[in-house]
Amino acid sequence: MKELLKDRIDRWASLLFISIAIGVVVSGLDVLFGRVLLSLIATSHELMPWIPLLLGPAGIVFMFIFLRYGKESTQGMNLIFRAGHGEDVDIPKRMVLFVTIGTWITHFFGGSAGREGVAIQIGGTIGQWFGSLSKRIDRREFVVIGMAAGFSGLFQTPIAAIFFALEVLVIGHMRYQVLIPTLVASFIASNLSHVLGLEKFHFEIVPDLTLTPLVLIKLAICGIAFGLCGALFAYLLKQSKSFTQRLFPNPLWRIFIVGVLAGGLIILFFQGRYASLGMNLIEGTFALESITSYDWLLKLLLTVLTLSAGFQGGEVTPLFAIGTTLGVVLASVLGLPVLLVAALGYASVFGSATNTVLAPVFIGAEVFGYETLPFFFIVCAFSYAFNFNQSIYGQQKIAWLTEK
Known part of the structure; x- marks a missing residue:
């Protein structure tokens, strides 16, 4: 009984410690990505309307480099999901660099796209890397934790990020076994990105409507x-x-x-x-x-x-x-x-x-x-x-x- 309790405590201590580290590192990368992105978008707006004319040429230059040096990174979000499903795949750390620069290019040249793909891929990559440091815990658990941290650090909606990471991989199957470490990483990433100055969209609405x-x-x-x-x-x-x-x-x-x-x-x-x-x-x-x-x-x-x-x-x-x-x-x-x-x-x-x-x-x-x-x-x-x-x-x- 004592050995079982000690093993359980050690496992949770490892989970929480690594979750804190994931939240901190992912938040820092989110802030770097997000702040540069907003700056590039502001510059792009000043260059409108002609700047989208260069979207195609910029895309082909990036794609040439991406295909040549990106290797498995070119699988993008599919690779994150495969890792989250427990397949024996390694998410290359270079993915963080390529998806970040690629998204900066997309937005600077006026492409209509989002940004959460980068945050989730950053989180999944860092999560799996930290997970590889622990031989006792399934790496896919850390992919989920990292996904939540990435989403939360970018949008500063920690509760939504928790549920997104828990439910998006397999609809109808919530991974409650990692709820607490996911919560820890998500709230750390959200609060730290706020402290570091990443903007959050917020608009308070008081609904003046009765549910008749x-x-x-x-x-x-x-x-x-x-x-x-x-x-x-x-x-x-x-x-x-x-x-x-x-x-x-x-x-x-x-x-x-x-x-x-x-x-x-x-x-x-x-x-x-x-x-x-x-x-x-x-x-x-x-x-x-x-x-x-x-x-x-x-x-x-x-x-x-x-x-x-x-x-x-x-x-x-x-x-x-x-x-x-x-x-x-x-x-x-x-x-x-x-x-x-x-x-x-x-x-x-x-x-x-x-x-x-x-x-x-x-x-x-x-x-x-x-x-x-x-x-x-x-x-x-x-x-x-x-x-x-x-x-x-x-x-x-x-x-x-x-x-x-």
């Missing part, structure tokens, strides 16, 4: 619409990547030609309104600036086009923008408060496209205030139910399908 039967029906309609939107994004991204790979089997030609097309369209559609992360659309919505009925669709299509070319980045922040601007449209149609529905779209389209439900509920609460939690729970539940198991993550597994 009619309001519940309207919220359900919103959730269904957001779910279909997220599913559409995930489906089009998968199909677009497959189509461009068949059309241009050579990744160098693919990123150049599709990059030139994407850059031209980004200039054509309102001189860069849909470039980069989409924070201009999000901040414009909550500042009550004019949002058109097609902002969400153009942002969706240009993000799909940019990512299908092979540019680095991610999908989540554009999904926030797509959901926010679609929420403005739905609010006007259904007669609901505009800012509340925009906030609901911010979280639930992300949840639909990633095929997660708890993470978007809490990201909504952490960004917009916990008074909104019941509204996020209702809308994200319907959004999740109507995404038809679509996901932006090709290696994501679904428990009840793999059990058959």
Whole structure:
């Protein structure tokens, strides 16, 4: 009994110690990545509208170097998921360098993409590396811990990051055995990145809305619409990547030609309104600036086009923008408060496209205030139910399908 207790204490001590280290290191890398990224985006906006003309040429230069020296890093998020599933794969540390620089290039030249892909890949890479120092604990547990730290350090939504890491690898199977170390790493990364000056988007909403039967029906309609939107994004991204790979089997030609097309369209559609992360659309919505009925669709299509070319980045922040601007449209149609529905779209389209439900509920609460939690729970539940198991993550597994 004493030996069993000692073994358990030693295991937990190792887990917590390494989790603290993961939170600190990943947060520092997130801050470096995030602050440089925001600076490059600001410079890019000053060079609009012509800078996206160089998106294709910049892409081919990066892709040449990436293919030559990146090795397994070129598998990107798929490699992180494979490691998280317990496959015997080593995530190369060079992945951190390549995905970081690649994403900086994407955004400097105006590509419509996100940034969470970098944070999750940084976290997964560092997590597995620290995990290799412990011979007694499964390395995939540290991949999950690192993913949470990466997400939390970038967005400073620690609870959402915890649930995202626990649920995204296998839908329907939560890894509660690493809940405490994941919590530790996530909160350390979030608080440290804040101390180090990384910006967080936050907008407090006080919902002036009673949950009457009619309001519940309207919220359900919103959730269904957001779910279909997220599913559409995930489906089009998968199909677009497959189509461009068949059309241009050579990744160098693919990123150049599709990059030139994407850059031209980004200039054509309102001189860069849909470039980069989409924070201009999000901040414009909550500042009550004019949002058109097609902002969400153009942002969706240009993000799909940019990512299908092979540019680095991610999908989540554009999904926030797509959901926010679609929420403005739905609010006007259904007669609901505009800012509340925009906030609901911010979280639930992300949840639909990633095929997660708890993470978007809490990201909504952490960004917009916990008074909104019941509204996020209702809308994200319907959004999740109507995404038809679509996901932006090709290696994501679904428990009840793999059990058959």
